[in-house]
Amino acid sequence: MTDRLRIAFMGSPQIAVDVLAALVAAGHEIAGVYSQPPRPSGRGKKLTPTPVQAWAEAHGLKVRTPKSLKKAPEQEAFAALGLDAAVVVAYGLILPQAILDAPRLGCLNMHASILPRWRGAAPIQRAIMAGDHETGVDAMLMDAGLDTGPVLMSARTPITLATTAGTLHDRLAELAADLAPVALARWAEGAIAPQAQPEDGITYAHKLSADDQPVDWSKPAAEVDCQIRGLAPFPGAICHWTPDGEDTPVRLKLLMSEVAGPSGGAAPGTVLDDKLLVACGDGGAVRITTLQRPGKGPMTANVFLNGTPIAPGTRLTS
Structure with missing residues (x-):
């Protein structure tokens, strides 16, 4: 030295x-x-x-x-x-x-x-x-x-x-x-x-803002996956889900994903199976593997779904 x-x-x-x-x-x-x-x-x-x-x-x-x-x-x-x-x-x-x-x-x-x-x-x-x-x-x-x-x-x-x-x-x-x-x-x-x-x-590399967080499911699956991983663990990409029988959407923070699919022509944001495979805009899909809901810590999708099932056909919004 x-x-x-x-x-x-x-x-x-x-x-x-x-x-x-x-x-x-x-x-x-x-x-x-x-x-x-x-x-x-x-x-x-x-x-x-x-x-x-x-x-x-x-x-x-x-x-x-x-x-x-x-x-x-x-x-x-x-x-x-x-x-x-x-x-x-x-x-x-x-x-x-x-x-x-x-x-x-x-x-x-x-x-x-x-x-x-x-x-x-x-x-x-x-x-x-x-x-x-x-x-x-x-x-x-x-x-x-x-x-x-x-x-x-x-x-x-x-x-x-x-x-x-x-x-x-x-x-x-x-x-x-x-x-x-x-x-x-x-x-x-x-x-x-x-x-x-x-x-x-x-x-x-402009400073991150709240505008970067909402997931636009109409984008290609690869872009959605990059957004989720690029914002994890903070501030986190977000989407909203309305549980059956409720009127108020729940804010979900998405912390890990992987590109999967295809979507079978389903509308972007549609949950395709019982393991959080979500349709995107290019005929592809993204599987959410880690997420977080308000007041809870991060958890794997399997753990989350065991306590809070999200049925196929459910639509996730930005």
């Missing part, structure tokens, strides 16, 4: 924790950790620190949680750290140019996609929802654009028909933790040169 570097770490969610831990294990001096401010959480709305803040404080690291880095006092405090580099993983705040310019080697961002595909806020979910067969992690030098900087190193991993956003998140966290110390060391040594991103193939 190169000489010990003085770095700041900037991150907030769980995916960033593994990278911070790897940098500590590599022997670098963590001059400061930056994370988003604690937010109300749970029934009591108690202020809860981010996973990065909680881990950093538990390991004796100094943490700052500014709401913004745009004002001069925060920028001056950052510059006063005398950094060799900053490592950024899903921090969630815009870094002004003064922050980007402060470290001697710049700011290294670990981004959860192979750029320029899926720049932006939700690359893990969007990759699965789009039916991509591969993704990965890029070690990228940050500039003023949105994930537009040159790339130092990459690590790739396949997306299979069993991949969910949750399992892919965990895999990318492992890749990022392995990649960050190596990329940082090689960059500091001058052993690698940053490569500009290609001009073609640019896509944007």
